[in-house]
Amino acid sequence: MDLTLQQKQEIEELRVSSYETRRATVALLEEILYKPIPVLDHGFVRVIDYMGDDAAIVQAARVSYGKGTKKVSDDSGLINYLLRHRHTTPFEMCEIKYHVKVPIFIARQWIRHRTANVNEYSARYSVLDREFYIPSVEQLAMQSKQNHQGRGALLKGEEAQHVLDLLKEDATRNYDHYVEMLNEDPDGNIIDEARGGLARELARMNLTLNTYTQWYWKIDLHNLLHFLSLRADPHAQYEIRVYADAMLETVERWVPIAYKAFIQYRVGGISLSAAALEIVKNMLAGKSVSQEASKMSKREWRELMETLGQKE
Amino acid sequence: MDLTLQQKQEIEELRVSSYETRRATVALLEEILYKPIPVLDHGFVRVIDYMGDDAAIVQAARVSYGKGTKKVSDDSGLINYLLRHRHTTPFEMCEIKYHVKVPIFIARQWIRHRTANVNEYSARYSVLDREFYIPSVEQLAMQSKQNHQGRGALLKGEEAQHVLDLLKEDATRNYDHYVEMLNEDPDGNIIDEARGGLARELARMNLTLNTYTQWYWKIDLHNLLHFLSLRADPHAQYEIRVYADAMLETVERWVPIAYKAFIQYRVGGISLSAAALEIVKNMLAGKSVSQEASKMSKREWRELMETLGQKE
Amino acid sequence: MDLTLQQKQEIEELRVSSYETRRATVALLEEILYKPIPVLDHGFVRVIDYMGDDAAIVQAARVSYGKGTKKVSDDSGLINYLLRHRHTTPFEMCEIKYHVKVPIFIARQWIRHRTANVNEYSARYSVLDREFYIPSVEQLAMQSKQNHQGRGALLKGEEAQHVLDLLKEDATRNYDHYVEMLNEDPDGNIIDEARGGLARELARMNLTLNTYTQWYWKIDLHNLLHFLSLRADPHAQYEIRVYADAMLETVERWVPIAYKAFIQYRVGGISLSAAALEIVKNMLAGKSVSQEASKMSKREWRELMETLGQKE
Amino acid sequence: MDLTLQQKQEIEELRVSSYETRRATVALLEEILYKPIPVLDHGFVRVIDYMGDDAAIVQAARVSYGKGTKKVSDDSGLINYLLRHRHTTPFEMCEIKYHVKVPIFIARQWIRHRTANVNEYSARYSVLDREFYIPSVEQLAMQSKQNHQGRGALLKGEEAQHVLDLLKEDATRNYDHYVEMLNEDPDGNIIDEARGGLARELARMNLTLNTYTQWYWKIDLHNLLHFLSLRADPHAQYEIRVYADAMLETVERWVPIAYKAFIQYRVGGISLSAAALEIVKNMLAGKSVSQEASKMSKREWRELMETLGQKE
Structure with missing residues (x-):
């Protein structure tokens, strides 16, 4: 994850700001607000905003005039009960917003979850950064023999190296040609005044699927937990699982009681036919x-x- | 709108609370946070929580690392542009949560908007309050001759009085019988120890449609504006329009630039075939x-x- | 369930129609197409249209050019696999449309499921029928002592009779007053030319919550199964469970393989924390x-x- | 658009099938059912299934027992009225399912419309075809000077040829390396028994964004018209507009009255602030x-x- 100096400064500016509010506030989540959590080689997840806390779940379940919470043990009992019996609407009363940088082929898996709000960085409007995901050697697995959509044993040294070389060369060359066709560098400077540049909405088609994109992604707690139960699962592809794991940490900070119930009843639980x-x-x-x-x-x-x- | 002393205290407790946050905060909306805005004879709308401000729309549209906003005039130009060209996703990045008390027949119109999160007070679980909507005399209109689903001239004095009498008597009697069947008052006290009480999930069917219900209702700004464009419209039924009007005031406080664009391009605008x-x-x-x-x-x-x- | 002669004729007209189609067709479901299945005292569920069959699930899962199905045993294995591993999108490729007549207090539970399309009969526009749900004596249960939102033992004979009398009298009187205020009978005839009638959008508020309403309700198979898993559950209120049961029968006719998997993995299955x-x-x-x-x-x-x- | 012989046969098999049904049927749409409409150089759109017709809109708006339609002129008047006043729910009662082959960078625009059901061909599970979109010379436009996300004048001959060469070479080389890394051809045959193959879920990252993907896409008429109003618009990118245009033709066949109203009130209409x-x-x-x-x-x-x- 390589932020420019300006990006770092912009983030820092937000982090030093402090306001008074009457809203529910979660100190542990405020601690990491705006701060990028590195994921993969150039990606990150960072929390931009949130609404509600554990008490907001209880408050909504009770349709309260005030906080609606009683003792912590009661709240915890109620949240367990709601999660266990799939009373999902109170969990929808909490909302979180992330800024995510993620390779395009993983973004395409991610976006299948339709119950979220998304603003993606537009490659029709702007030039994408020169950043692509190259797996570490420990991730270069062969196709699984058992699982049609999973990984098996690791590739051997030489074969692995050859794959890495191909991935790097192809992504780099294609990005270079992207810039050449655009006739414009990522900062918007024209390269060769003597010729035109291909429209951005066309030139982008030459990029490889491991190019990084980024988006703002906003979702309620219920749908986030559903997303995480699928994407933090051992059967999920490694490259999305690491994002899910990073987000799980933010959930633990944000709504620790709901998080615990989620681990108990979903992640650690099973279904029997x-x-x-x-x-x-x-x-x-x-x-x-x-x-x-x-x-x-x-x-x-x-x-x-x-x-x-x-x-x- | 008649709050009990306890309800008033619970609200006051929330209103005097004050926390530090790094999140975007809107002073004008904080002013009225948790405070019920009276609507109709016993209803209200109150803002419980919110996420984002005008700048959050700009920030999401730009997928920024920092605030993403520049001069107010630039932000305003961008927000106008987005609203005018129906680029709706940046408006989805703001979220608001209301607590609403509303007659059931209006709640039924309201709930048709499916893109919101709802927790309704459960009449399977609890006893409803003795509150029903009785229109003021200025609202007792005849069926419109032109508009199959609208109102025409007002009823005359005697006829109006007769209607009011019927509405009051029927709602009151049905509520009394509801309590009698339950054999339980709204505070949960058993009335006659010698007999059983009908299950709450059944007894409620005797209530009239003007009985008040209440819910927590959470929605993003884009979908809220869509709701308001339909429900603050002159063709909407008066009894839901007054709720839309009350919410419009909260939107003006919350995101004044988006509000202004909304009035300019939606509310005051027209479509031509x-x-x-x-x-x-x-x-x-x-x-x-x-x-x-x-x-x-x-x-x-x-x-x-x-x-x-x-x-x- | 009391259909008018005209309603019966209209249904019959649709049922005798027969068209040629290249689309997937399910004979067992065609058998009951348009035919009301009686539920409660005046309600019904009837299938109006459908899209897809068991093979369409397989076809979508395989993104096939043709039917995509192989042997029945293979299809069945794949459908079981998809349902077991919560690969839900192929089930979304089947769609069904119902016409439902249901008491308003149950319609209010029903509508909480937001992932369906609904057109409800408008009481702003038309006069509702004189039909309300009166439970049978075997349903007149007391509030459960254990379960805050459930039923316990049955009411005794005299108490039960008293409840029935109240429900009938109140619903009847309120409906009569509704018509009196409207100054219009359900067929649209003015009752007393000498006076005006209250607007329909207002008069309806005097009706009791056991008044029947009706709607067209369209949903995909995945979301329908989710609805049924919640509403055909023993913890669901009896009055909605009977609708779920009726719909389950239609699902068994429509997609027998998916139905069987659903019973095996959802209805008969359990979750362990x-x-x-x-x-x-x-x-x-x-x-x-x-x-x-x-x-x-x-x-x-x-x-x-x-x-x-x-x-x- | 190059279908294999087997694909053609599978489609033909479906097209010669004929079944009896009581459902609403649209002859003009049946004519082209299952038949691919070519779009771009290798893409297509084809209708797989549909539910409802113009009359189904009317039937739902009236919550009818029978067909609910009267004279064609009345139906047309009602549909115009519904569309003009944005009474959208009756249009949700019609549903259509497409099979689409489309370049990935366009698929990514498309999927932002969240109110549809999607099953995409899985590149975790299968090997993608050797097909990528190469624009025709008439589409090789420069970046617009006015419009940050639009196209301006065409590239000159030599520059255009250079762009085409780059696009073809890069896509071809990357695909070849994809197959080499997989050590498996699209038919599933292992290329070199002496070495392993990279997992499919990883190898795909080397593909370019103009590689074709395919999916089943199912949507209701209201949301389809919304999609088409945005994507058949002159401001939409050419490469998605041609898909929208192809789908507009299918809509005209399917629901000619709704189509006409859509052209009159949406496509040809304007908004004034x-x-x-x-x-x-x-x-x-x-x-x-x-x-x-x-x-x-x-x-x-x-x-x-x-x-x-x-x-x-």
């Missing part, structure tokens, strides 16, 4: 069970046994 | 025009001439 | 467990033991 | 007007005068 529940009941009753006798596929059976800590 | 534009051009060119020669219906023609300040 | 999973593992390993030693509340513990079929 | 309306009124009253005396910016003034057909 009707057939799986039947198996568990039978096992507890000491009856013998088997994949063949169950209505489950081999894959489901294997996953269930792993989940239950059973050796096959 | 292709045919209407043709008529205007012809009129400006000194050509004679007529409803018959236009492709417009009589109603459209009449509305256009009124809009243009032409006498027929 | 991190703590609950730990307990299950310990039980399977033969270790002793107790509520006190767990991190669970008494209520959670009791629910878990019930779910697992354990006696306490 | 409060200040602009004042100017028009003054001009009609024969008063002299000027930009200086108006509250409008020079740009707004110029645009208004152009719209009104006035020479400056």
